[in-house]
Amino acid sequence: MSANRASEATRATDGTETAGGGGPAGGDRAAPDTYDVIVLGGGPTGENLADRVHAAGLSAVLVEHELVGGECSYWACMPSKALLRPVTARSEASRVPGLKDAVAGPLDAPAVLAHRDAFASYWKDDGQVRWLDSAGIDLVRGRGRLDGPRRVTVDGGRTLVARHAVAVCTGSRPVLPDVPGLAEAKPWTSRDATSSKTVPGRLVVVGGGVVGVEMATAWRALGASVTLLVRGDGLLPRMEPFVGHLVAESLAEAGVFLRTGTEVREVRREAPGGPVTVVLGPGDEIVADELLIATGRAPRTEDLGLETVGLTPGGWLEVDDTLRATGVPGGWLYGAGDVNHRALLTHQGKYQARIAGAAIAARARGVPILESDRWGAHSASADRHAVPQVVFSDPEAAAVGLSAAEAERAGHRIRVVDHDLGAVAGASLYADGYRGRARMVVDLDREVLLGVTFVGPGVGELLHSATVAVAAEVPVERLWHAVPAYPTISEIWLRLLEAYRGD
């Protein structure tokens, strides 16, 4: 069983299995101090990397100072999606004839929060630790710090030594912008927004990226009055512009107050737990019960001992396509997942873990590395060409590869093909008044797809078809023979291809 699958299986039952008391698996075992590979950080990336090298016959130890499973399991993907699924399910059901009345009325907030708690495994990592145990990977609890080449100290005490590699998988943390009064006001970060036990009456969200949009969606549907403050002129700026327009329209219909072109100048909270005042300009203030700051991430590298191996602490860890850190003599240091800033997504971290694990094992055995093979086992090329992402907003947004603007900036000769998703028979069956749009970006020189974007209800599950087309560089001519089933939303492929061919 691979990393993460054990915990997914326990959650799939009723979520209560991981809720019980600790058990013996939670602590260090009587482990040796020398391993083939030391992994720092037990998030999804670290777990998968340890699993891969162990499966290749190397010994591995995982060092984790909080919960095994990392940000994703307890304060990011899992709890946020558990909060959002009831929102999108109700929204879609309310547009299906015969169901509308059945889902009228507010969400049952206590039930949704309890569902979220179960999906966060009640913030206990027993299930993940059981999986490590069963996989034969040692766990050392505590903060790991590099102490020169191939050496790691844990909590300043015990020293671990690696024969082949140390992999830094320490992830990222939220950043707070430098705004007077902000830190003192103790705002919510993504951790609070995914774990709060109560629904705030009034919530101000700062940041129109993925966290801001998803959390504004969830907490509005749970009953909060939400104001979303965005610095730029729209939402989800990394995706095609039409995505942000549709999501903004839908958030406004849900009752979210959206203000673009704003800047938070000062924050005041007079008493702990009391109301918070967000100052946008002279006479322009908003008073709320909570303030969520969702303005991006910083790497967890500041106290990692990077200076002991010649690197500068605090920055994103620079790596090559085999995930090996650049500028470290001997080539024994790796960095995978959020910490290298290639793509801050769980699935990409797990992908990098598979690639890094294979590269570490190959180098340990003296097997030639296939670095030059762009799509070989030792090169994380998808990070640059085919990163998929689903934003679980209402409606969902899903994209892979390059947007039209990114493709142009990269110097490709492109053609952009757009189509109205609502005009597809499967979409109109899916929900009354289905609104959505799709775009494919075609590389005219090679006649392959560089990127695909969908926005509309249920499009998240459509994305992998596009990921296959982009990563595999399937010729457009051959895509014509990939026939979408009728009447599914996937028929959007046929419409896009017809438009491209001029049929």
Ligand SMILES: Cc1cc2nc3c(=O)[nH]c(=O)nc-3n(C[C@H](O)[C@H](O)[C@H](O)COP(=O)(O)OP(=O)(O)OC[C@H]3O[C@@H](n4cnc5c(N)ncnc54)[C@H](O)[C@@H]3O)c2cc1C
């Ligand atoms: C609100 C939110 C929602 C998200 N939703 C999604 C989603 O739906 N889909 C998706 O793909 N991505 C999502 N992401 C992104 C995803 O959470 C991250 O990309 C992912 O968690 C990165 O995994 P990682 O293993 O690299 O790092 P992390 O999950 O951050 O894990 C790093 C681990 O290292 C440990 N650590 C750090 N320093 C040390 C040290 N010195 N010693 C020992 N241990 C250490 C930490 O305690 C942590 O457990 C979301 C992010 C947020 C904030």
Ligand SMILES: NC(=O)c1ccc[n+]([C@@H]2O[C@H](COP(=O)([O-])OP(=O)(O)OC[C@H]3O[C@@H](n4cnc5c(N)ncnc54)[C@H](O)[C@@H]3O)[C@@H](O)[C@H]2O)c1
């Ligand atoms: N469904 C998913 O895949 C999912 C969900 C949540 C988060 N994530 C990942 O987590 C990462 C972090 O998400 P995020 O939303 O925090 O970061 P982000 O980088 O996606 O968005 C942050 C936004 O805040 C804005 N911003 C920055 N400083 C600001 C300031 N001082 N005032 C106002 N706005 C400011 C930025 O312009 C940007 O639009 C992302 O890279 C994302 O990929 C993924």
